[in-house]
Amino acid sequence: MPETFPTKPEVPRPTMIDVARRAGVGLGTVSRVVNGGHGVRDETAQRVRAAIDELGFQRNEVARALRPGKKSTSLALVLGDLTNPFYATIAKASLEIAGQSGFAVVLGSVDEDPEGEKRAIQELVSRQVAGLMIVPDQGDHAFLEGAGVPVVFVDRPATGIDADIVMVDNEGGGRLATEHLLAQGHERIAIILAPSYYTIGRRLRGFRRAHRAAGIEVDESLVIQLPEGNAEAAEKATHEVMLRPDPPTAIFASTNFLTEGVLRALGELGSELRSEPAVVGFDDFRLADMLPTPVTVVASDIAELGRSAARLLLDRASGADTRPPQRIVLPCGLIERGSGERAPDSAAKRKPR
Amino acid sequence: MPETFPTKPEVPRPTMIDVARRAGVGLGTVSRVVNGGHGVRDETAQRVRAAIDELGFQRNEVARALRPGKKSTSLALVLGDLTNPFYATIAKASLEIAGQSGFAVVLGSVDEDPEGEKRAIQELVSRQVAGLMIVPDQGDHAFLEGAGVPVVFVDRPATGIDADIVMVDNEGGGRLATEHLLAQGHERIAIILAPSYYTIGRRLRGFRRAHRAAGIEVDESLVIQLPEGNAEAAEKATHEVMLRPDPPTAIFASTNFLTEGVLRALGELGSELRSEPAVVGFDDFRLADMLPTPVTVVASDIAELGRSAARLLLDRASGADTRPPQRIVLPCGLIERGSGERAPDSAAKRKPR
DNA sequence: CTCCTGGACGGTAACGTTTCCAAGTTTTAC
């Protein structure tokens, strides 16, 4: 019995023409009703609406977007690993704002390489999206100039194009974290850096400024540049630095994943260490407060990052906003949880569990 | 200086007609070249390709999708909170597969209520997506029957429609978790349940079956149904149950967020408890291994869930797959980390480490 | 009664692509 799945009944969806016929009106009238219904007699509009309901008509957004000059009611979002809560939060927030205005959000597939990013963006542009939100990779983004759609960069700026950008105060955050550690009396603070994104550079800058302001010199051997931005790399680096003859007394991890790696390394080293270093991370993360030593972090309102970007883009797309490119910077705050405290190195002043 | 942002140069993007003119060929020829170039003389094709490059032509996917019967090259993904790593993983994985076939993924904005879900889905359908991947909310999904696009449900089935479904072996997972606890000698195991999704019901079923197989009766007062599926609700419930005169010696949390709540509650209670209960969670989560007591969980390959769904949907959309609705079930495994072990307090029936 | 104004409506041309069909051209077969 070569059972076959009943191929799609293929009932073509009703169109405005069907509605017009059913309601006994012209095509233009249906269009007017569908778009707010100005200039249509109430009685006529009623009839049209009735026909729409009976037929289950739904406007074909594709045909609508085909009209000259019109863009679709979709925004594109291009970002890295959705598995990173940072990106996921941005996605969720922008989705929410876009949805409120009846816009959908298209996610391009995002590989890691700049070339893949470019391809993904062009694919998205060919879909006539009304605007692009991009968390840019490194590499030149000048090719976006001629795309004909508004662009908002999120979290970090891109080179080669002057567009709106929404980001957090990375330098301020880096400074905040460092000042906190310095205030605890630490003078040998290591900073673990992910591959040089713009954001990381600014955080490092804050780190240096805080040192300068405190009159303490940065030990360059404690400025650790990782080859990759994942937890494993941070774990390895932490391992290495803590086993040096003169290890740091505090560590600033410049990224949520890096913080995880640092903590993992410290957990493994455990009693091998003379004293547990203080730790501050950049960006909050789930369960940070439930670890053996709750982690102090510098945090910002990531969701607001996504919301602002979406709002700005929607305004640009509708033409409501024609200001020069904006630069929105969100503040960072410190969430103290204990890991930033000076360790009671020898004596176990540690809280009982 | 009333500075105004240079309004879009509004250079209309070149069309196939422009390409045709430039290459001195007909429109149909350009179309053929763009779509693989069968039936075009090599020399002609060269000329067309040259014109495409010079003009920077890019096919307008919107116009393309307008043709009769044609759907766009986008898949829709409808799911809950992207901030939940479970959903984020599905999104990432499906995005990856779709991207490999040149498909984009549209995320509908998803409120929590079933009504919002329906609205979002219809919005997506009106965008002529080639297929829908849905992590369904409760409520009838019969309205999808006439949508005219293939549908794949992810993680749980929906009522009112017979469609493909990709899910994990919830019952098996529930059983596995429970058997593990029973094997440790626990006889009073609490199970914390999120609001009754299908998945939760199956996990409970596995819980009961494991008990029956072991000849142990389930204490119904330890089957705890939460009003909400978040960590806070689980925290509160755990608090309550652990302070009863006869608390459970083990807890099975039916969801990653619930596991977090359970652990939080146990952490707070701390020394108030006679002995720390064993804990097993459903679904792995980041940092589970770094908590004061590393958490044992039942886990499955969530990414594979997303990948399978996307693959299946693409096949359906292309017409390559006309089998009856499929039901793909992925296995669950146990990841032992310690929290599932019997607490050493009373009798040391515990396995030597 | 005529003229004019304005609102309500119908019809049609686009938008950019794909898919036909017919016409033109070459190649193949006899």
Next chain:
DNA sequence: GTAAAACTTGGAAACGTTACCGTCCAGGAG
């Protein structure tokens, strides 16, 4: 050398919508 077949190519129709331009009618002004 001719007929048929195969391959190329150009052109036009269609997809569903919106924007525009008329037409029609009612009602008010003159």
